[in-house]
Amino acid sequence: MATDDLMSRALETIGEDGPLSVEVIHRLTDLADVPDSMMITEVADLLDVSPHTLRYYERAGLVEVARDGNGHRVYDARAVRRLVFVTRMRLSGMAMRDLQHYVSLVDAGEQTVPERLDMLVEHRDTIRRRIRELSLSLAATEYKIATYGGETGPDVQTLGTGLDAGLDTGLDQRRRRIG
Amino acid sequence: MATDDLMSRALETIGEDGPLSVEVIHRLTDLADVPDSMMITEVADLLDVSPHTLRYYERAGLVEVARDGNGHRVYDARAVRRLVFVTRMRLSGMAMRDLQHYVSLVDAGEQTVPERLDMLVEHRDTIRRRIRELSLSLAATEYKIATYGGETGPDVQTLGTGLDAGLDTGLDQRRRRIG
């Protein structure tokens, strides 16, 4: 993209921000509110996903879940913690297949730690890139809002015209379904 | 999610960051490097999308593009600016249908400005939420990297154990294809 350099510049305002304080991050693991065992809907509510999705993750091999006498899933703290990790990684954009690969590395033992680290580092960089992109879009959107409203935006007359040209291009009603 | 409050807290470190400087944002519009007319591959290269995608956007009604004598697409500066806007919005996660709706509002005239503003504001909030989520994931990932490596991470012994439990849960080879 032609705006890559601008992305970098714009994001310097926000900063590369190193890791947050250990205390805060430690709490992020949610170790506190994980009961010994939970049923599927409880976990679903906790993680804000559907039971369908939890079964899907299990089918995909991302987590092992025991069954009770009725064949119902019983999530122990370990499974829930795994799912906290999985959902957080999903939320941050890690693909299912990458998550599957990561989990397979965990299965494979300690000697895969370097490769796991590689994956995490790469994912970290991906997240950072994504944050930069979003910050740029955010800035552009905020600017657009400001000039549209004309209340807080400076130079609405001059800047606004140039910007809005990209938006006010006439289009007739020929918008159609695709597929 | 159970970590919503933590998200808010964690993100205070980074701040709500108001709009960037007008000068920087003005440059984001890329008004400078937009020639009078471009062919499809030029535009594709500029925006870092495929010609297929550009035709798709046109089919979807997001932009109107003229043709030359050979029936080839000719993108004028207006179309290119529109596509800059479209791709930026797509990159920031705005759905195709929302973009289609937005464009239809632009077509409909000045009286739709309030609704356009509503859309932009809502989208701005979506981006902000997304950035918060990503920042949280970033912090968690960075923490995980630090404790894995054990080089810079403090309390690796105590904290590391609790955290890694979510990752080191054994899983056998029953990972299977889905779908």
Added chain:
DNA sequence: GTTTGCGTTCGAGCGCGCTCGAAGGCCTAG
């Protein structure tokens, strides 16, 4: 004059990540 290389239209197909529906089991309440 044919080959190369770019473009066109159109409809179909794909990969991802769910999301759902059918068919059935167990348990509890009324």
Added chain:
DNA sequence: CTAGGCCTTCGAGCGCGCTCGAACGCAAAC
């Protein structure tokens, strides 16, 4: 005894956003 409700498995379907292939056209290069 039966109805409701929540669970199970399994395979199929869906919505999104592309992505591609087929069949073709023009135009410059060899």
